[in-house]
Amino acid sequence: MNAVSRIKGDREPVICGVCRRRAIGLGWAGRQGHPVMWLCDSPVCGTLARSVYEMPKVALDRFEQAARDEAGDMAGAYLESIGKTDLARLTEEEWKTFLHQVLVGFEASLRRRFLENAAPF
Template identity: 35%
Template sequence: MTDRHDPALCGICGRGTVGLGYAPPRSKLPPLWVCDDPECLSLATRTYQMKQDTFDRLEAIAAARGAEAMGQRLEELGKAQVFEGMEWEEWLDAVRSGIAGYRQCLKAEISGEAPF
């Protein structure tokens, strides 16, 4: 699960951050860092107080919807049988691993390109 206050990951969408963040005055929590999407900054200001477990629950819902979309796309391609017999939780775990791997690899690739 994504740490909402990780300075390297947008606290809303999980993309890379760009040095923008939000924290209300006198907050005890660190800033909520965001990507370059203005909607993420807007959501950060409105959801700053959201607890990590609530964010984790919402992230799990988003991962499940992503898994459904991926499964639908595999069916459209006629490749869904590759995962036949797989339990929903196994499929969801595979999708979460893919998302986490994507984020980790993207960060590594981007950091490998710096300095520009």
């Protein structure tokens, strides 16, 4: 039997076990009494919860490394598109866009990579 849990309202927010965004209070645990992996509000993360929860750490590390590298490539492509490589010379808006490429790129890449390798449900 699979267990779905909810965070008590008075607890500190935690991160999504799939994409690393802020969790909203919905969680997955393989069985009652097992540690809970909290999830964000993305339906994709809810779909992927079981496969990520059961994934060996070494496999999860590989997914994260690949997503990190892809997000870095996206951020680098952004810098090339604006003709700047010195981060100290970015405007405030350019800096925010650069960070967005890194953070959101990582989340999107991680979800996509999990989906491509996820077992059918």
